Amino acid sequence: MANKTAPLTDTEIRQAKAKEKEYNLGDGKGLLLRIKPNGSKLWLFNYQRPYTKKRAVLSVGSYPEVSLKQARQTRLKYRELLANDVDPKDYKQEQEAQAKEALTNTFEHVANLWLESKRDTITSGHFQQVKRSLEKDLFPSLGKKPISTLKATSFITLLRSIEAKGSLETVKRLSQRINNIMNYAVNYGLIEVNPAQAIGEVFKKPKKKHYPTLKPEQLPDLMKALNTASIQLQTRCLIEWQLHTITRPSEASGTKWSEIDFKQKTWTIPAERMKSRIEHIIPLSEQALALLDIMKSINGNRQHVFSSRINPKKPMNSATANVALKRMGFRGVLVSHGLRALASTTLNEQGFNSDVIEACLAHIDKNEVRKAYNRSTYLEQRIKVMTWWSEHIESTSQNHLLTTKKSRLKVVT
Structure with a gap:
């Protein structure tokens, strides 16, 4: 009968001392705490990779930044992935890549990509007009935010302040541009759904104005x-x-x-x-x-x-x-x-x-x-x-x- 590893305790972890060589303390089910000669303590997850059945070790984080409870939660998530033949290492790399991509694909970055795609379909004057509108009204508040984190309320809160000034035509134009940018993000594969699809319905409708003219x-x-x-x-x-x-x-x-x-x-x-x-x-x-x-x-x-x-x-x-x-x-x-x-x-x-x-x-x-x-x-x-x-x-x-x-x-x- 295999020996069963006794779970670690917080006291045991705190009192673990550095030795001349690094060593591991086991918490069971693949979770290890490695104590290095310099005194640092690192959580590791030891597992057998799906399909190849080769052993692999994946870093879970440093102690005490990652607590015993948090390390066990990560272990549970990784074991669930393994149960579905998903390699935790591949999963972690994908999550990190998505996080990095999210930071790169800010609203400002995607909005500029969208606008550039319109360059050949609108006049240069209109292109510059839209560009100035984005830079003046949207980028200061939303520009640096990852587009994947934006919700309908992100845009509505901003547009409410413009609506309060009575600039209903501006709100209408910005709603349309935001919707177009978010649709572009969907088509580009950056987000699954456009959260701004119907934000224009939230605001008062401007009265249609015609250019002043003569009879x-x-x-x-x-x-x-x-x-x-x-x-x-x-x-x-x-x-x-x-x-x-x-x-x-x-x-x-x-x-x-x-x-x-x-x-x-x-x-x-x-x-x-x-x-x-x-x-x-x-x-x-x-x-x-x-x-x-x-x-x-x-x-x-x-x-x-x-x-x-x-x-x-x-x-x-x-x-x-x-x-x-x-x-x-x-x-x-x-x-x-x-x-x-x-x-x-x-x-x-x-x-x-x-x-x-x-x-x-x-x-x-x-x-x-x-x-x-x-x-x-x-x-x-x-x-x-x-x-x-x-x-x-x-x-x-x-x-x-x-x-x-x-x-x-x-x-x-």
Whole structure:
């Protein structure tokens, strides 16, 4: 009959003295306490490895940092693993690797990986906007935390403080970004479940806001203000260029001469500058081309049609038009992005085909078949729409910047 090892006691462990050679005290069932010549005491687990049946010794920790009770708990866990043919050494290495990976895969690290994956699908301006949002609102509180430790309450607590300030739009955007980051972590295999999937439902919903714009009958007021405004010629041309081409502020201010085809009378905005990340071709009216003629005398030898005064190698700031509109008395009434809504409302009221108008606005049809059709056949129809729109703008202005032409307005359907 095999000898049964008597369990150790705390007193026995404390009183164990160092000897010239290291020796072991057994607690039974594979748990040993090794006393070294320098007096240190180390817990060990001696076991037979599954399948190979070779003996192995695994460190459990030092005494007294790991107590007798804790060492026995570890022994119990390791014996349970062995009962399921799992090697405790392999298990321990896996746990250590996961812990190390968790420290590396912080929320900030994973968020940056997610954002980088979006670089080719969003504009550079939007990329920088999202980056600043993460750095300002999320990273200070959550950035250094392992993503595997974050729960829904981790995000909700942070967003509650932003909600309390009344910044509901910010809360909505951050909720969406957090959800996207955590979904990325799931797809990357860093976490099993996205705990932030429905955090947006916890907060108050912001009221939908539209860009301030003018009614169609107020277009003459805008043109009159432009005619008399004390603003730079380049700024005025930028506002009119955006108005005539029905483009977004950043698309208009970033116009490059290389994008203009004077022979075909078109402006091709490359995909990387478009919100949709799809190349957009704009038919240029005679009025739009006349604006380019004016800008040639100012920036004809530069890369951008509307160059920055501070750094001529860069385009004008997309906010320049907004600043000018405020100075002209349109604060809270009209922003440059609202010029698109003004054009859309006017063209719809005049009875133009709504699909053609959406194509002029570079809005993406979610129906893939319709989207392909729109891109391939609407250019000719858009030429007529853009021509009408420019002539309508010109007809509402006295002492227009461009050579006034006799209006030939008629609805094209």
